[in-house]
Amino acid sequence: MTQYMPLFRSCTSLRSLTQLHSHLLVTGRLRHDPQPVTKLIESYSFMGSPLSSRLVFEAFPYPDSFMYGVLIKCHVWCQFLEDAIDFYHRLVSDRTHVSKFVFPSVLRACAGSGNLAVGRKLHARIIKAGVDDDAVIETSLLCMYGETGRVDDAKKVFDEMTVRxxxxxxxxxxxxxxxxxxxxxxxxxxxxxxxxxxxxxxxxxxxxxxxxxxxxxxxxxxxxxxxxxxxxxxxxxxxxxxxxxxxxxxxLFSAEKLFAIADNNLTGSWTSMISGYNRAGRFEEALTTFASMVKTEVDPNSVTLYSVLGSCGMLGRIRDGKSVHCFALRRGIDPEYEYIAPAVVQMYTECRRFCDAEKVLLNVGDRNIVSWNFLVSLYAQNGIETRALSLLRQMVTLRITPDSFALASSISACEGGSLISHGKQIHGHIMRTCVSDEFVQNSLINMYSKCGFVDSAYIIFNRIRRKSVVAWNSMIWGLTQNGNSLEAINLFDRIYYNCLKMNQVTFLAVIQACSNLGYLEKGKWVHHKLISYGINNDLYIDTALIDMYGKCGDLVMAENIFRTISGKSIVSWSSMINSYGIHGRIESVISTFKQMVDSGIEPNGIVFMNILSACSHTGSVEEGKFYFNLMERFDIKPNSEHFACLIDLLSRAGNLEEAYRIIKSIPFLADSTIWGSLVNGCRIHRRIDIIKAIKSDLVDIVTNDTGYYTLLSNVYAEEGEWEESRKTRLAMRNSGLKKVPGYSIIEIDNKVFRFGAGDKFFPGAEGIYQFLGSFQNLSKQITDK
Structure with missing residues (x-):
């Protein structure tokens, strides 16, 4: 090899190396001597021409293990990692002896490409070859396992090393x-x-x-x-x-001291300081530091500009943001928008300059798909659903493939009922392109559930082969929110009895389901299981338990849990107030409210709603008026629900004229709930005269609330106003509404049974109807006698 060294040292460019290559070919030195061939392979790779090194290798008829090793090492240098692994497989298939010189390079290729499977097989070959005690190989194994995320395996290799x-x-x-x-x-x-x-x-x-x-x-x-x-x-x-x-x-004080003594010509130091100010929310100082950096004539890089654009966006400084954007274009920093495009897009979006953000995307084209996906997600998260969907449609038109994050965000934007048709179109696109993953599927489950299409959500859920805890939670919540609480509990039982993973969200969902059904025994069982799972002192869980025990009738248990909560949130106080209200404990409601205010927590609209509801249930008119007026002291404007509760309270107490005066003084248009409370009061006190007097007001109400139409129709029927009752029912049918059938729930032997009027499909229905028939016949016989 020494005879060739002077020749190769004289080659200072690719052209001179090519000339030497030609000379060696003419003299026939490359036919049988592997030494100059190996040196050529190495030299071509060093000069950035791995293709030439591969051609030299392929031209040699009998490559040995050392030559393979050099070729593999060169490909790893040039980041052709998969090719390096392919040459290793070829070496093994040629049944050429594999020297230990090859192993470190192949391990680095496996680490860089994330090919853990080949890395494990290579580890086995190393052990079989008896070279697993080589220091270089052991370190390469450590790197391979560490870079592929298998730290436990790396630790095993480290523990077995004789010399570290x-x-x-x-x-x-x-x-x-x-x-x-x-x-x-x-x-x-x-x-x-x-x-x-x-x-x-x-x-x-x-x-x-x-x-x-x-x-x-x-x-x-x-x-x-x-x-x-x-x-x-x-x-x-x-x-x-x-x-x-x-x-x-x-x-930041210590960071500033370090920065003051650091080399002010280092881009990294300035960038670290700017990022630090951003992280601390001191965006003004970040921009000031950037201005000083430019003044000092230190060249910023794409990381610097990424941080500075973020500062401009957070401050809403569109003028400064545009200046930084132009600065990047003038200096040619990241001309292909490979790195700063998402930051530019985010800056324009946060400054509400959506058109500018989309112009950047059009300039980027399909070179930076991340920016497109990022803006779709930003629109969806900020409630700009129509722009998110429009941008997604534009991506598809330009044949830019949206990733799962963008698709999931777009699906989330369709969770409002009016956009369900767009959600279905996205679902169709997903099925056609087969880009669906678990993240997207969970978003589809949430969308269909929140739009009331729980059956569609369940179909998607059933198609997921390996369901994560997020998928189970999404489906349980979907069932619970759509009135299918019994099915939600059954789903939870499947998780539990199949020993699948559960978390706080799982328990929250099933506790809510038990609360909806009034299923006390099941709720107690779930409470016991979450304690055995080690979920203790969780504020959200404890608040849900208070609500569940309160609604299921065990007020003592609700009080016990409430007392154990150390840092009570406003939701915890509200749940306890609501529990007292359900049980008609108006004194406890007022006492708890005073304790909450004394603890320094200001009430919100939901707290007052619960108090007004409690006053309505107990007929506490004066207290209800007091707390309704007290809302003004806390700068809370009453909404339609507050007014409906007050009107219900007054109407039930017989103060119908006062209730009507309040309705006419409401600063917004009263809805069917408010008028329905007055109508219900008129029905209770048999004041059909008031209903006739407000008939013009009732006719103008347009609503999807079937309960309102049913109540009004029943009031007319009770008073013999059959024509008015018929007109009300006809108006409901013409609006495309149908009365939702009511149902009853009863818990027997730790099981919940649900049945409605005329229902013959619940368990034990035949026996119950036989008993009712026998009872009816017996009653008739007694009456006849």
Whole structure:
């Protein structure tokens, strides 16, 4: 090989190397001698021409393991990772002896491409070949397992190493940190120091990043102190990591001190400081720092501009945002919009300049699909549903494939009943393009459930083969919200008896279902199970339990849970007030309200709604008036539900004229619920004269509430006004409405039975109807006698 070295050293360009290649071909030195062939392969790869190195390799008839190893190593250098793995498979299939020189390169290819399957097989071959104690191979195995997310396997390799050098320790520490197992990574660092190893800057960067991820300021200062004691040089990378660590730990003062003594010509230091200000919500200072950076003539990069655009967006500074955008275009920073496009789009969107955001997308085209998906999601999340759907349609027209995140966001935008047709179109697109994943399927379940199409949601749910806890939760909530609480409980039982994963959301959904049904025994059973699952002191769960026990009649248990909550939220207080109201405990309602105000929590509209409802149930007219007027003191404007509750209270008490005067004084158009409360009061006190007097008001009401039409029709029928009753029923039918049949629920032997009028399909129906028939005959016989 030494005879060829001067020749290859003289090659300083691809052209001179090609000339040498031609010379070697003419002299016939490449036919049987592998040494110049191997050197050519290596030289071509170093000069950025891996295709040429591959052609040289293919032209040699008898490549050995070393030549394969060089070719594989060169392909890894050039990031042709899959090709490197393919050449390894070819080496094995040629039954050529595989030298240990090949293994580290192939392991790096597996790590970079995420090909864990090949990596595991390679590990087995290494063990079989008896070279698993080679230090370089062991370190490569550590890297491979760490970069593919298999930290446990990396730790096993590390534990079996006979000799651990600084590289091995650094690799295992960084593997833990990069896979977000920061605590374990810092523990390995502690063990490393205790074993007498002095970490280098590479190790310390991982440790510093781990501290930043934890956000623990005490630990951050300890690590910085260690660096100072060891007098490690804070170069650009480590210095920026320490600066970023302080910003993520919320200590901007220390970050500013470090920045003041850092090299002001380093782009990384300025960028870290700008990002730190953004993270702390100090967007003005971020923009000021960027202005100083430009004034100091330090060139920003795409990461810098990404942060600065975010500052402009959060402050709503459209003029500054446009300036930064133009600055990026003038300087040619990220000309293809590979990195800053999402930031530009977000900035324009947050400044409500939607047309500008969409112009950027048109310039980007299909080069940056992330930006399209990002804007669709932003529109959907900010309640701009029509723009989200329009943009999605535009993507499909331009043949830009939306990802699952954009599709799921668009589906969520269709959760309002008026947009269900668009949701169905998106569902059809998903089925045609086969891009559906679990995220999208769960969004479809939520959309159909919230639009009332629970059967469609259940069909999608059943088609999911491997259901995650999110899918189960979505379906249980969908059933509960659509009045199918019994089916929701049955679904929960399937989860429990099949030992599937559950979380707080699962329990919240089934507790709500028990609350809807008044299913006390099942609710107690669920309460016991969530305790056995270790879900204790959860504010949302405790509040749901208060509501469930209150509605199911066990007020003592509701009070016990309420007393155990340490940091009571307004929802907790509201649930307890509502529970007292359901049980007619008006004194307890008022007492609890006073305790809530005394604790420093201001009531909201829902709290007052529960108080007014309690007053209505107990006939506490004066108290109801007092608390209705008290809303003004807390700057709460009564809505239609508050007025309906007050009118119901007055109407039930017989104060019908006062109720009518209040309706006429309402600052907005009274709906069917408010008028229905007055009509119901007239029915109770048999005041058909008032109904006749307000007939013109009742005729003008347009509503989808079948209960209102049914109530009015029944009032007319009770008073013998058959023609008016018929007209009311006819108006309901002409509006396309149908009376929803009522049903009753009863709990017997820990089972809930639901049945409606004329229902003959519930369990035990035949026996019940036989008994009723016998009872009816017996009553008739007694009457005849």
């Amino acid at each position: 050098d600084i590289v091995a320790w650094s690799t295992i520490v960084s593997s833990y940190v990069e896979n977000l197992q920061v605590t374990e990574g810092l523990e390995m660092f502690r063990c490393m120091v205790e074993d007498g190893f002095d970490p280098d800057s590479v190790t310390m960067i991982s440790v510093v990043e781990g501290c930043a991820e934890l956000g623990c300021l005490k630990m951050a200062r300890s690590v910085h102190g260690y660096l100072t004691r060891k007098m490690l040089d804070l170069g650009e990378s480590l210095g920026n990591s320490v600066l970023t660590m302080y910003t993520k730990c919320g200590d």
